[in-house]
Amino acid sequence: SQTIHQWPATLVQPVGSPLSLECTVEGTSNPNLYWYRQAAGRGLQLLFYSVGIGQISSEVPQNLSASRPQDRQFILSSKKLLLSDSGFYLCAWNLEKKDTQYFGPGTRLTVL
Amino acid sequence: QKEVEQNSGPLSVPEGAIASLNCTYSDRGSQSFFWYRQYSGKSPELIMFIYSNGDKEDGRFTAQLNKASQYVSLLIRDSQPSDSATYLCAVNGGSQGNLIFGKGTKLSVKP
Numbered sequence: 001s002q003t004i005h006q007w008p009a010t011l012v013q014p015v016g017s018p019l020s021l022e023c024t025v026e027g028t029s030n031p032n033l034y035w036y037r038q039a040a041g042r043g044l045q046l047l048f049y050s051v052g053i054g055q056i057s058s059e060v061p062q063n064l065s066a067s068r069p070q071d072r073q074f075i076l077s078s079k080k081l082l083l084s085d086s087g088f089y090l091c092a093w094n095l096e097k098k099d100t101q102y103f104g105p106g107t108r109l110t111v112l
Numbered sequence: 113q114k115e116v117e118q119n120s121g122p123l124s125v126p127e128g129a130i131a132s133l134n135c136t137y138s139d140r141g142s143q144s145f146f147w148y149r150q151y152s153g154k155s156p157e158l159i160m161f162i163y164s165n166g167d168k169e170d171g172r173f174t175a176q177l178n179k180a181s182q183y184v185s186l187l188i189r190d191s192q193p194s195d196s197a198t199y200l201c202a203v204n205g206g207s208q209g210n211l212i213f214g215k216g217t218k219l220s221v222k223p
Contacts, residue, residue, distance in 0.1 A: 034210075043215035044156075044200070049208075057208070090155055098144045098204035101211055103155040 002027035006091050006104040013111055019064075019078040021107050023091030026072065031093040033074040034101060035066055038088040050074060051097075086111045114139045114205040118214035126222050131188040133217050135201030138182070145177055146202040147186045150216065156200055160186070191221045 003026045013019060025031050035047040046059045048066035056066050063082060067075045074091060088108050092101040115138045125131045133147075144163055148156035162168045162175040162184065174187040184203070188195055198216040205212050 044213040046210065049210060097209040098211075100146060100158055100161055101202070102158070106155045108153075 002093075002102065004091060004093055004102060004104040006089075006107050008107055009105065010108045011110070013081050013109065015083055015111055016080050019076070019081050019085070019109070021076040021089055021091075021109075023074040023076075023104055024072055025093050028072070028093070028095065030071060031095060032097060033068065034092040034094075035074065035076050036090040036092065038090060040087070044090070048076070081111045083111050085109065114212050116201055116203050116205075116212050116214040118199075118201050118217045120215060121218040122220050123217055124220045124222060125191050127191060127193060129191050129221075131191045131195065131219055131221070133186040133188075133199050133201075133219065135184045135186075135203075135214055136182055137184070137201075137203040137205065137212075139203065139205035139212075140179075140182065142179075142182075142203045142205045144204045144211075145175070145184045146211065147173075147175060147184075148200040148202060148213075150198045150200060152197070159199075188219075191219075193221050193223050195219060196221050 005024050034049045036044045050056050050068045064078050088106050090106045091104040094101045117136045146161045147159045149159050150156040160175045162177045168175045172189045176185045198218045200216045201214040202211045
């Protein structure tokens with residue numbers, strides 16, 4: 001069966017510090033991978049998605065970036081965090097874009 | 113801009129009642145429709161998906177789809193306090209065919 005992992009689970013970072021969040025999927029090959037952010041009391045905002053190694057599509061221009069160095073690994077990064085980057089970051093996967101997305105446990109980021 | 117609309121709630125129902133959650137979508141070309149449940153502080157988990165017009169039942173949950181009206185709903189029968197959560201509707205659409213999520217309806221089931 002497929003499993004999706006995210007780490008860290010929680011993170012508190014000062015403004016201006018760098019960020020690296022990691023997501024890995026087990027038990028499947030060539031998944032589509034997604035990064036979402038959910039700010040307090042708000043809906044899911046799609047940040048990036050990837051259909052393959054090195055292929056990244058950005059949905060929202062911002063100070064975040066994503067990379068996919070391996071088939072089942074997806075990384076979200078920032079060089080300098082802003083207060084507005086606080087939120088719940090969710091990684092998800094599916095095999096077809098129109099199909100069910102399965103979410104990881106999430107990373108709660110607080111920028112102070 | 114493709115959109116998925118849900119009432120934010122909160123929707124409050126007594127224990128044992130039927131909870132009805134509604135969702136409308138703007139992309140007539142959408143083919144797949146999903147309901148996720150999200151408990152506070154947790155990630156969304158899939159409850160049901162539906163592809164064809166009509167009803168689909170799974171235990172206490174029934175998803176209803178009406179493509180002509182661009183409307184999808186979720187009924188929860190015999191609601192329990194453990195059903196208290198935010199319910200997200202998702203529809204495939206957009207320029208890349210990805211899932212588009214509504215902002216969710218918060219359901220509260222009172223004992």
